[in-house]
Amino acid sequence: MKTLIKSIVFLFTITAVAFTIISCNSVKPIDKSQLDGYWVLKTMNGQDAKSLFAGTLPSIEFNFADSLVTGNAGCNSYNGKFSLNEKNEFTVPQLAMTMMLCQEANKEGDFTKAMGEKSILSIDANGLLTFTQDNKVVFQFEKGEKPAVVTTIETATPQLIVGSWILSTMSGEDVNVLFAEKLPTAEFDTITNKISGNAGCNGFSATYKLEDGVLTLGPVISTKMACPSLDGESKLVKLLETPFEASLNDGNLTLSKDGKAVLTFQKMKECQHKCKQN
Helix, strand or coil: CHHHHHHHHHHHHHHHHHHHHHHHHCCCCCCHHHHCCCEEEEEECCEEHHHHCCCCCCEEEEECCCCEEEEECCCCEEEEECEECCCCEEECCCCEECCCCCCCCCCHHHHHHHHCCCEEEEECCCCCEEEEECCEEEEEEEECCCCCCCCCEEECCHHHHCEEEEEEEECCECHHHHCCCCCCEEEEECCCCEEEEECCCCEEEEEEEEECCEEEECCCEECCCCCCCCHHHHHHHHHHCCCEEEEEECCEEEEEECCEEEEEEEECCCCCCCCCCC
């Protein structure tokens, strides 16, 4: 009889352990439709986001069609290709950032660093989007209203384009794929009337003329380093050899042809010569 009881207890124990293991390993994939919309940071590492960001609160938006995540990090905008698997593991291997000079105090560096780490996503009982890393809640986002976009367009002048810029769009191409190693940069010098920068791997330079909103570059001269891929660089250099209609759209330098934007650059932080990318 005792042997029978022991066998029954043992069987129940094994069954309970097996059930626990199955329960722990079964993670219900997050409903992607729940991630739609504009999310605003509520807390970071348990602290109220408003106490960490004096100006704009960080945000995040998911584009599942292109596997692209976009948002604001507190001052600068960011974007990057992301993956989200059935275990709700979220990763963004490489974030592309604008490099504006930010005046207000914030924890943008801490935000982008944590965003680059692997997280487990979940929607809690209060509807908050939660990012968990090593069993610790790092971010909580709440649904918010996307700020209205107010577009200001002005014709580019030599004084308005002086300084350093970083490429953000190119003829509808994914710049993060075309330029996986480094996003191209351009710096305009009004004293020498020269443009110089990096085309993704090789450096380039040329003279330029900007009159009545039309930007024309002289012959583009570039270095000849061996690079893993020159596809994006070749396309960019070829585009730069033709005239553009130049304008400033909300501070972004837009180079267009026949009214269609071909290249868009965002202003980089003020620095002597070349600025590093994040």
